[in-house]
Amino acid sequence: MAVGQRATVTLGLLYLLCVSTAWGLYLWPELSGVSGGASGWASGDWGDAGDAVALARQRHAALVRHAAALPKLLDFVALDAADLIAKLESLPQDRASEAGRAATRVFLAHALTDAGLEAELQAFSATGDRPGGVNVVAERPGTVPGAGVVLLGAHYDAVPGSPGADDNGTGIVAALGLARHFATIPTARALRVVFFDQEEQGLAGSFAYTQSLERKSGLRAVIILEMLGASCRTVGCQRYPRDLPIRPATPFGDYLAVLGNAEFPELLTAALRIRGPLSVFGLLVPNAGRDLPDTRRSDHAPFWSAGIPAVLLTDTGDFRNRRYHSEADTIETIAKDFFLEASRVAGALVADALSKSN
Numbered sequence: 001m002a003v004g005q006r007a008t009v010t011l012g013l014l015y016l017l018c019v020s021t022a023w024g025l026y027l028w029p030e031l032s033g034v035s036g037g038a039s040g041w042a043s044g045d046w047g048d049a050g051d052a053v054a055l056a057r058q059r060h061a062a063l064v065r066h067a068a069a070l071p072k073l074l075d076f077v078a079l080d081a082a083d084l085i086a087k088l089e090s091l092p093q094d095r096a097s098e099a100g101r102a103a104t105r106v107f108l109a110h111a112l113t114d115a116g117l118e119a120e121l122q123a124f125s126a127t128g129d130r131p132g133g134v135n136v137v138a139e140r141p142g143t144v145p146g147a148g149v150v151l152l153g154a155h156y157d158a159v160p161g162s163p164g165a166d167d168n169g170t171g172i173v174a175a176l177g178l179a180r181h182f183a184t185i186p187t188a189r190a191l192r193v194v195f196f197d198q199e200e201q202g203l204a205g206s207f208a209y210t211q212s213l214e215r216k217s218g219l220r221a222v223i224i225l226e227m228l229g230a231s232c233r234t235v236g237c238q239r240y241p242r243d244l245p246i247r248p249a250t251p252f253g254d255y256l257a258v259l260g261n262a263e264f265p266e267l268l269t270a271a272l273r274i275r276g277p278l279s280v281f282g283l284l285v286p287n288a289g290r291d292l293p294d295t296r297r298s299d300h301a302p303f304w305s306a307g308i309p310a311v312l313l314t315d316t317g318d319f320r321n322r323r324y325h326s327e328a329d330t331i332e333t334i335a336k337d338f339f340l341e342a343s344r345v346a347g348a349l350v351a352d353a354l355s356k357s358n
């Protein structure tokens with residue numbers, strides 16, 4: 001996850017996530033049952049708090065009406081927990097230097113080959129403040145011509161001095177596990193797995209990707225995995241702004257957050273309908289997040305700007321994980337059960353998107 005631009009804006013994302021949590025638990029307890037569940041806040045407009053609450057109630061009621069549970073997609077997603085952890089342990093620790101990122105690309109290419117896919121390296125040039133780099137891409141075709149492509153993405157770079165186990169080792173490893181899972185399963189849409197470079201440097205890899213008409217054509221859904229390994233269950237561990245109008249019922253940070261662009265609610269709606277052990281909280285963001293730059297801190301943002309349906313799946317990054325961008329972001333600190341369940345939710349969402357042929 002890239003650094004926030006302003007501290008005051010940094011609070012913005014958490015504010016909204018927090019509100020969504022509060023509303024989910026407070027207004028619609030039936031959606032967040034004992035064994036977890038899903039809830040969400042959908043708003044196409046950020047007016048004052050009263051309007052937002054009313055709108056969210058309306059939207060959420062509509063969501064509940066249509067929330068016939070998705071097929072048991074979670075049961076369908078088979079991920080090898082031991083393999084995920086082993087991959088996390090064997091990822092190059094330096095993914096910041098040129099040499100470290102090159103070594104990571106070799107690691108990714110081998111893992112993709114092992115999964116039955118062929119890796120392509122797509123170099124991009126520096127533009128403006130953004131450095132150049134190399135994205136790693138692999139694709140498995142769909143069975144229905146014209147059904148389009150589902151892009152599953154995660155950035156593979158890290159900041160200097162941090163092993164980046166959560167940021168973004170977890171996203172990389174989950175994407176690799178899902179690439180392997182879906183490599184041999186025929187679906188209507190094609191699956192394209194993209195490991196973006198230089199996310200920590202102005203989202204350079206995903207920005208470059210969206211500058212190519214050819215590469216973004218046919219994209220029906222973009223699912224970005226960014227930090228899936230932090231969960232906390234001590235009071236106050238999930239940070240909140242002081243002026244939050246509604247406090248969540250939970251003082252913990254043990255849910256998966258999903259952010260989607262408001263013009264395309266389908267992806268987020270699907271995420272909220274996945275029932276499993278992990279609570280999922282969603283937020284629809286209008287205007288490509290331009291009013292709240294903190295919602296644009298990962299590789300989904302350039303796709304939002306390009307008007308492409310995209311969601312970010314995250315543990316909320318530094319709002320929860322105090323080891324963010326430090327030497328303490330190590331594998332020992334990863335909440336492994338949370339990570340596995342978050343990866344399965346991602347897989348269910350990918351499965352749902354891949355199954356569509358429109």
Ligand SMILES: [Zn+2]
Pocket residue numbers: 001002003159167200325
């Ligand atoms: Zn980061």
